[in-house]
Amino acid sequence: MVDIATRVYNHKWKIDPIVRSLIDTDFxxxxxxxxxxRNKPQTDVVFSLINRSNHIPLAELIDEGELREHLDHIxxxxxxxxxxxxxxxxxFYGKRQMFRSDFMEWFENMRLPPYHLERKGDQYELTFEGKWHEVMLWEIPAxxxxxxxxxxxxxNDMRRFELQxxxxRAMTRVWEKxxxxxxxxxxxxxxxxxxRRHSFLWQDWCVQAMMEGLGSAFTGTSNCMIAMRREVEAIGTxxxxxxxxxxxxxxxxxxxxQAPYDVLSDWHDEHDGNLRIILPDTYxxxxxLDNAPDWLAGWTGIRIDSGDPATGAETAIKWWQSRGEDPNQKRVIFSDGLDVDKIRELHSQFAGRTNVSFGWGTLLTNDFRGLVPNDALAPFSLVCKAVSANGRPTVKLSDNPEKAMGPTSEIDRYKRVFHVGAQEPIEVIV
Amino acid sequence: MVDIATRVYNHKWKIDPIVRSLIDTDFxxxxxxxxxxRNKPQTDVVFSLINRSNHIPLAELIDEGELREHLDHIxxxxxxxxxxxxxxxxxFYGKRQMFRSDFMEWFENMRLPPYHLERKGDQYELTFEGKWHEVMLWEIPAxxxxxxxxxxxxxNDMRRFELQxxxxRAMTRVWEKxxxxxxxxxxxxxxxxxxRRHSFLWQDWCVQAMMEGLGSAFTGTSNCMIAMRREVEAIGTxxxxxxxxxxxxxxxxxxxxQAPYDVLSDWHDEHDGNLRIILPDTYxxxxxLDNAPDWLAGWTGIRIDSGDPATGAETAIKWWQSRGEDPNQKRVIFSDGLDVDKIRELHSQFAGRTNVSFGWGTLLTNDFRGLVPNDALAPFSLVCKAVSANGRPTVKLSDNPEKAMGPTSEIDRYKRVFHVGAQEPIEVIV
Incomplete structure (x- = not known):
């Protein structure tokens, strides 16, 4: 029996919205x-979309009107x-009332600020300007x-059975992983x-497959909406x-x-336990680590997000030991460019020496490599970053010069201030 | 929106019937x-289920009560x-009114006759007795x-994502083929x-995949219900x-x-064109072929259903040539144990020398080999055959002694009458 009302209702949609909730975002x-x-409510920032894979002509693939409809919907x-x-x-992380009342009252009334969209050649320039705590929420939905x-x-060009x-094939691949x-x-x-998911429904499928396939080894998802709907942990620091x-x-x-330590000092006041995770690679x-205050060595763990991950973890372990900390009481979270072989390799290298966990991103939720002609569904490296704050440009160095961002003169200044020497470039896949 | 009425209706089903139509059968x-x-309306026959793969303990896998429910439903x-x-x-085959009025009137009022079911060890004995034209219709649904x-x-023991x-995996495999x-x-x-399909829905999926994937190279299906529903040719002779x-x-x-030629003489009176296909291997x-009358050499083609298929086709081509017929005007239909490699090989060997076509069975609609532990979904060789007629046992020799059927003394007599010498055994997979 056809449910006529549902069918007619479905026909009334103008678009099939990609992002349908403000919590379809990372925790x-x-x-x-x-x-x-709480700490920087008066900061004006600009977030900007950056397509690091500029061989993907986004403005030719995606209709500007359609893009606007989705952004307007958000x-x-x-x-x-x-x-x-x-x-x-x-x-969350063993704590109730993680989000305080004043924040929740603000969030309940928040709408995302305007965006600025302009086509530049075969790419889009997409920026968001405003108070930091508002525009930052554009990153993931954008x-x-x-x-x-x-x-x-x-x-769009594929037939019914081709799609199925x-x-x-994609399901088989994820399940084999x-x-x-x-x-x-x-x-x-x-x-x-x-x-960098292929789609919302696909991410949701991947999470459910992980739940059934891995049981308690699957520790949760960074996506709040999926965490809520599937009743698993929301993960992220x-x-x-x-x-x-x-x-x-x-x-x-x-x-x-001093700035990178000031950030963590504020964080230290707000969070404890498994939320005290150092992300050390920004500069x-x-x-x-060499210049970190001792209270940071007391934190629970570290997240390795660029550079050679094994090197990063070894550096962290040595650092903890040099500060009189027991690495076996610490946690190393790997989150950069992971896939099964790398996960297995890192796990076998570090399990038993420290607590190891993994934040698996693009190659979980968007591994469509090789599945269509010209590899047209291969994941690519799109980011949306804070590019300035109160009118001044931001800089990121990371442990991989391929991931560096910011004006060249500022990059040089930051390298000098943070004593960053030669770095080994590593190809950014995703 | 949940369609409550549909949901409640679905809950009322006692079984999920496997066979839901009398035309869910081969054309x-x-x-x-x-x-x-028309020709043998007074013949009493017995059809019997024969599990040639007796390592599959059907009576242990399948509940007798459930089996009876499905047979009763049919x-x-x-x-x-x-x-x-x-x-x-x-x-059908370019002809309207393929089925005559007297036959249709009888068929419209026909119900399948009773069955006899008995468990024997880990197998079922399932037989059908009655008038030939009635009990023969039990074969495919059984x-x-x-x-x-x-x-x-x-x-039944698999979880949701395992099933998906x-x-x-099975879809990917069929599509790759x-x-x-x-x-x-x-x-x-x-x-x-x-x-020997995995299930009705799966056969229906495979047919639709062939329609989309092969276009006009897909010539139709032997299944009448699917042919009707999907609006493709119904195929079979x-x-x-x-x-x-x-x-x-x-x-x-x-x-x-003389009997095998008498059969085809009756067929000759009823059909022409692409329905005049010889199935030569019974004895x-x-x-x-050596003993066939000349009018049979005038038939359109031959179906190769046992023995080495290339040998069978070469035999047919030589026979046509020896009778002054042009093989390029003839058709060879391969239908035994086919899969992609064999199809490709036979096509390249015979296309251009004769018209070639393929009837692809079990390894199209039931290739779940290797997809579950212990290969528990691998296809197996189940048949349902006429084992006696008017109280006398039937015999089949075929071109593969592994497929021979009947009492040993009768097999020996048939071998003598039909001058069948040594035969090469070929393993029967499906």
Whole structure:
């Protein structure tokens, strides 16, 4: 029996919205948002889309009108009652009331600020200007919209069974990965794939497959909406935008050198336990750790997000030992460019020496490599970053010069201030 | 929105019937049924299920009560108005009114006769007794029910995503086969997979995938219900049961030697064109052709269903040449144990020398090999055959001694009458 009312209702849609909720975003965005809301509420920042894979002509693949419709739709979204209840009442990282009342009251009334969109050749210039705690919430939905519109552009030309077999192949691939991961004793792995997912439905499928296939080895998802809907842990701590903006706000080189620690000092006041995770690579991991205050060595763990991951983890372990800390009481979270072989390799190298966990991103939720002609669904490297704060440019160095961002003169200044020497370039796949 | 009425209606089902229509059967069954209805209406036959793969303990896998429910359900089926209209009005093999009024009137009122089911160890004895044109219609539904109940027994223990990935893998496999077939210039291939299909829905999926993936190279399906529903050609001509029963009815060795030609003489009166296809292997291809009357050499083609297929086709080509016929005007249909490599090989060997086509069965509609532990979904060799006619045992020799059937003394007598010498055994996979 055809449900005629549903069929007619479906016909009335003008678009099939990609982002349908303000919590279809990464959990750490909300943690950082609350922190910014509290500590830096008057900061004006600019976020900008950056397509590091400029061989992907986004403006040719994606219709500007359609892109605007999706972005406009996101500006209509507000927190639903159930979402608000979940954020207020759910236990995150073992803690209730993670989000304070003043933040929740603001968030419940928040709408995303305007965007600026302009076609430049075969790319789009997409920027967001405003108070930091508002525009920062554009990052994940903007990336999700662009990634999924690109997927749709490719899928648009495919026939029914081609589509079904495409997803059959992709499902088979994800499941084979899960079957390989199942063999790793003591594995802990979370989905970090929101920002560069193939599509929302696909990410949701991947999470459910991980739940069934890995059981308790699957520790949760960074995506709040999926965490709420699938009743799993929401996972995430903090990101580069915090030290980048704090650093841009520094008036002197001395203040700049101190900025990355100031960020974590604010974080220290707000969070404990598994939320005290250092992201050390914004301006070079080695220098950051060498100059870190001792209270940071007391933190729970470290997230390795650029450079050679094994080197990063060895550096962290040595650093803890040099500060009289036991690495076996610490946690190393790997989150950069992971796939099954790398996960298995890192797990076997570090399990037993420290607590290891993995934030698996693009190659979980967007591994469509080789599945269509011209590899037109291969993931690509799209980011949306804070590029300036109170009118000053931001800089990111990371442990891989291929991931560096900012004006050249500022990059040079930051390298000098943070004592960053020669770095080994590593190809950025995703 | 949940359609509550549909949900409640679905809950009321006692079983999920495997066979839901009398035309969920092979087209050649209906052609043969009409022929028997006309020429041998007073013949009493016994059909019997034979599990040639007796390592599959059907009676342990399949609950007897459930099996009875499905068989009982089939006995309630009658031709629907739309099915009757399709059989009466559709064009088959270029001809309208393929089924005559007297046959259709009988068929419209026909219900399948009782069955006899008894557990014998880990196997079932399942037999059907009655008038030939009635019990012959049990063959395909009985096989379909047993095959699908065995599939369900295995699937029953699987979780949701395991199931989804199982079908994803099976779909991927079928599609990869289709992609390989797409490269064969001038291919003509039909689905012959009803009798040993994984399930009805799966066969229906495979047919639709062939339609989209192969276009006009897909010539149709043997399954009448799917042919009607998907608006493709219904394909099939005649099978071993005709010469087997005609031969069993022979009173003398001389009549026996003539019986296989008598069958085709009746067929010759009823059909022309692409329905004049010889199935020569019932009692050995070489002897059958050597002794065949000249009017048979004028038939359109030959179907190779046992023995080495290339040898069978070469035998046919030589025979046509020896009778002054041009093989390029003839058709060779391969239908035994086909898969992509064999299809490709046979096509490249015979295309250009004769018209080639393929009836692809079990490895199209039931290739789940290697997809579950212990290969518990691998296809197996189940048949349902006429084992006696008017109280006399039937015999089949075929070109492969592994496929021979009947009492040993009768097999010896048939071998003598039909001058069958040494035969090379070939493993029967499906």
């Amino acid at each position: 750490y965005k909300l943690l950082m948002c609350q922190s910014v809301f 500006r209509t979204l507000s927190l639903s009652r159930g979402e608000s209840t979940w954020l207020r009442g759910n236990m 990336l999700a919209v662009l990634m999924e519109l690109r997927s749709r552009a490719v899928l 077999v495409l997803y059959a 899960i079957e390989q991961l199942r063999g790793i004793d003591g594995l802990g792995i979370a989905d970090f794939g929101t920002r 903090n990101a580069h935008e915090l030290p980048m903006v704090y650093s841009a706000l520094a008036d002197t080189d001395a203040e700049l050198a 070079g991991t080695q220098g950051f | 050649y069954k209906l052609l043969m049924c009409q022929s028997v209805f 006995r309630t089926l009658s031709l629907s108005r739309g099915e009757s209209t399709w059989l009466r009005g559709n064009m 096989l379909a029910v047993l095959m699908e109940l065995r599939s369900r027994a295995v699937l 990935v199982l079908y994803a 289709i992609e390989q077939l797409r490269g064969i210039d001038g291919l003509g291939i039909a689905d012959f997979g009803t009798r 005649n099978a071993h049961e005709l010469p087997m029963v005609y031969s069993a009815l022979a009173d003398t060795d001389a009549e026996l030697a 050995g291809t070489q002897g059958f």
